[in-house]
Amino acid sequence: VTQTLDPIGAWRALLLAHSRAVRAIEQELLEADVISLAWYDVLLELNAAPDRELRMQDLALRAVLSRTRVSRVVTELETNELVMRVADPNDGRATLARITAAGRAALRKAAPFYLRGIDQHFNQYLTVTQQEAITNGLQRVINAHNADLDPRR
Amino acid sequence: VTQTLDPIGAWRALLLAHSRAVRAIEQELLEADVISLAWYDVLLELNAAPDRELRMQDLALRAVLSRTRVSRVVTELETNELVMRVADPNDGRATLARITAAGRAALRKAAPFYLRGIDQHFNQYLTVTQQEAITNGLQRVINAHNADLDPRR
């Protein structure tokens, strides 16, 4: 029997799964008094970057945040001394966000809750094959968008 | 060679792909002067429901919206006469949202833009196998959350 593929099946599944899982994980982090997904996301990218710093621009590209949103979140993190702003020595227009020691500590503290949440509310329900298909397939979607990303978002 | 699976690879791909694709599609709908994703989502579910109506509660469960958000969106749709509120004959506490003829027309008008957007910004980058893995895998995530969903969200 030839099975016809629902043209919006994958899309709707993405929307719903995202909504449900994010909500559940955020809720759990809040109850455990752990930093939010947005903060975690930013700290994670900064920590993984060379010299543990990124231009605001590049941070927005890697993180799940718009460029203006990155400014706000970095300001919040700066207020809490988890991140510091540094002038870019190579380009006076640019600002670098750099994770602090306290930021790395916050990241380490949050990590187990975060990993547990992802597993409990997401990974647990996926086979290894499905996880791989999701990672590889969606990475292509991400690459395409990052490539022809309108300079301003 | 045994390949180790990145425990958050699929999750991060989901977050990023969602963010990028939703942004791009919303943008396109806006420029084409077509109803938003939220409106489309609600109208689609109502149109597919028996008698083309759903309790607010059930609508929130099917759509990508919180229960309070559904109230707001239905009010918007009602103002634009795309949806009407009807008292539930079986339960005086409940409200039914029912799609109107104008609502169905709006849905038909929006559909090609919507389908095109999903294809251009999402499906296009996925193989059939990947689409199936995403649909099936994420559906399990959705089912799990819908099952043990806390009555109030």
Add this chain to the structure above:
DNA sequence: CAAGATTGAGTCATCAATCTTA
């Protein structure tokens, strides 16, 4: 005058409190 970044003003979404009926 374009690129990088920030910010004021406004919109969108959520939470807690409220109202109504079972």
Add this chain to the structure above:
DNA sequence: TAAGATTGATGACTCAATCTTG
């Protein structure tokens, strides 16, 4: 007194305008 739904107040997010440097 609990379930269904709505709403007032608040916080999160975005857009357009602005500032600064290349």
